[in-house]
Amino acid sequence: MKVSVDEAKCCGAGQCVLLAPEVFDQRDEDGIVVLLTPEPSPDQHSDVREAAAVCPASAITLHDGS
Amino acid sequence: MSPNEPAMRLPLPTDGPLEAPAEWQELRRKCPVATVELPSGDKAAYLTRYDDIKALLSDPRFARPTDRDEGAARIAPEGAGGPVANGDSSIAIATQGEEHLRWRRHVGKYLTAKRVTALRPGMVAIVESLVDDLVEQGQPGDLKATVGFPLPVYVICDLLGAPAEDRDRFSYWSDAFLNVSRYSTEEAQASYGEFARYMSELIAAKRAEPGDDLISNLIKDGTEGGEGLSDELLLSTGMGLLVAGHETTANMIGKMVSMLLADRTRWERLLDDPSLVRTAVDEVLRFDANFGFGVRRYLGEDVEVGGELLPGGTTVVCALSAANRDEQVFADAAEMDLTRAPNPHMTFGAGPHACLGQSLARTELQVVLEVLLRRLPTLRLAVPVEELQRVEGLLVGGLRTVPVRW
Numbered sequence: 001m002k003v004s005v006d007e008a009k010c011c012g013a014g015q016c017v018l019l020a021p022e023v024f025d026q027r028d029e030d031g032i033v034v035l036l037t038p039e040p041s042p043d044q045h046s047d048v049r050e051a052a053a054v055c056p057a058s059a060i061t062l063h064d065g066s
Numbered sequence: 067m068s069p070n071e072p073a074m075r076l077p078l079p080t081d082g083p084l085e086a087p088a089e090w091q092e093l094r095r096k097c098p099v100a101t102v103e104l105p106s107g108d109k110a111a112y113l114t115r116y117d118d119i120k121a122l123l124s125d126p127r128f129a130r131p132t133d134r135d136e137g138a139a140r141i142a143p144e145g146a147g148g149p150v151a152n153g154d155s156s157i158a159i160a161t162q163g164e165e166h167l168r169w170r171r172h173v174g175k176y177l178t179a180k181r182v183t184a185l186r187p188g189m190v191a192i193v194e195s196l197v198d199d200l201v202e203q204g205q206p207g208d209l210k211a212t213v214g215f216p217l218p219v220y221v222i223c224d225l226l227g228a229p230a231e232d233r234d235r236f237s238y239w240s241d242a243f244l245n246v247s248r249y250s251t252e253e254a255q256a257s258y259g260e261f262a263r264y265m266s267e268l269i270a271a272k273r274a275e276p277g278d279d280l281i282s283n284l285i286k287d288g289t290e291g292g293e294g295l296s297d298e299l300l301l302s303t304g305m306g307l308l309v310a311g312h313e314t315t316a317n318m319i320g321k322m323v324s325m326l327l328a329d330r331t332r333w334e335r336l337l338d339d340p341s342l343v344r345t346a347v348d349e350v351l352r353f354d355a356n357f358g359f360g361v362r363r364y365l366g367e368d369v370e371v372g373g374e375l376l377p378g379g380t381t382v383v384c385a386l387s388a389a390n391r392d393e394q395v396f397a398d399a400a401e402m403d404l405t406r407a408p409n410p411h412m413t414f415g416a417g418p419h420a421c422l423g424q425s426l427a428r429t430e431l432q433v434v435l436e437v438l439l440r441r442l443p444t445l446r447l448a449v450p451v452e453e454l455q456r457v458e459g460l461l462v463g464g465l466r467t468v469p470v471r472w
């Protein structure tokens with residue numbers, strides 16, 4: 001699984017960080033998402049999927065299968 | 067939607083205090099863009115489908131109506147509703163464009179998941195002491211007045227750096243800003259004046275002696291060469307956070323406990339497995355059918371929604387709770403499933419205006435639930451569910467009291 005984030009869409013709600021803190025963080029300057037782990041390990045996949053599904057800005061995209 | 071159709075009146079009637087209006091399902095199926103009449107008599111377009119609402123809220127061209135939007139539908143009749151219901155004239159927070167984005171990012175960095183997690187131990191201590199108060203006052207107690215109402219305002223005071231002894235004044239002001247039925251317009255206005263004076267003094271005090279609170283930090287951002295917020299904007303930020311974060315969360319605490327106790331097997335499930343608290347809180351947020359009106363958008367130009375063209379000048383009401391029960395998105399949407407995940411409900415809105423305080427609100431709800439499960443496992447409603455009464459507030463839906471025994 002590969003993850004990408006769209007900073008321009010992100011509204012800084014922090015849902016992704018609450019769900020998958022090893023994969024996502026928020027910048028100190030403005031609360032916008034930072035991708036820590038673009039290729040999360042299999043045990044992180046379900047949290048990452050949940051984060052992508054609930055992101056209120058639809059700012060997280062998953063590229064499966066790789 | 068056509069201009070000649072007889073309009074439904076909002077709020078829609080329900081069978082019980084926690085029930086969803088029967089119309090929602092019908093509307094989602096057959097009339098995803100309906101015409102409604104607001105208490106002011108003004109008309110608006112009423113959206114109930116998840117996808118339509120998500121698309122509209124995600125569209126950066128549209129924002130909440132302000133009094134600059136001529137012809138925008140008002141919720142309440144002229145005069146009623148105080149500074150908040152009548153457009154946002156006294157709130158200088160930009161609602162749109164670059165300026166809004168800048169404000170959001172300034173304030174948002176103090177409401178990130180990490181910052182909120184750091185506030186958690188303080189919240190636990192507050193809830194513990196509020197539960198002490200509840201127990202001390204004896205049975206039956208009102209969970210809304212004793213726990214739900216104070217917690218969010220205490221949390222906002224801590225966040226802003228207002229001293230603990232001023233918390234009750236904040237509670238009063240906040241209630242007067244929003245509680246249209248209990249306070250007159252004069253009282254709301256007078257409260258705004260007092261609040262503004264208080265905040266100016268607080269801002270001056272923070273300039274003289276900064277702490278690690280939101281106001282001090284926003285001031286510091288300005289003095290360290292960045293673009294800080296003006297005093298006026300600091301004042302409206304304080305007001306905005308109080309207005310956006312107090313009654314919403316207070317009511318949700320009351321509704322959460324009521325929903326979980328209404329069918330006590332839910333409560334027992336959580337007692338058996340407290341690790342479900344996180345998903346339970348989001349399911350309660352999804353399931354709440356008494357949210358108030360939903361969020362409004364003013365269309366500055368034509369836009370297509372659900373295959374229909376809505377002309378510029380239309381005011382749209384997005385029924386978030388109706389979207390949260392859309393069978394196209396949620397399996398068994400009418401059932402409460404405390405383990406539901408992922409749960410992309412829209413109770414906090416979506417897109418560029420999505421609730422900035424949602425990590426804070428979620429954490430407050432989780433902390434309340436955890437502490438109640440631990441301290442008062444025998445908690446139950448002291449009246450039959452049907453006897454719970456809805457508040458007739460115009461902006462934020464809730465229950466008047468939540469009588470409990472333990």
Ligand code: HEM
Binds near residue numbers: 306307413416423
């Ligand atoms: C359960 C409690 C809460 C609910 C249900 C809730 C719901 C919402 C919703 C639906 C919106 C979007 C409005 C729109 O799109 O027009 C919103 C916006 C907002 N909320 Fe919340 N909220 C809650 C708690 C909080 C808290 C605790 C805070 C902060 C202390 C907060 C701060 C804000 C702010 C600042 C906005 C405006 C964002 C913007 O326009 O960019 N909210 N909230």
Ligand code: SF4
Binds near residue numbers: 005
């Ligand atoms: S959940 Fe979405 S909007 Fe929120 S911080 Fe993460 S990427 Fe940004």
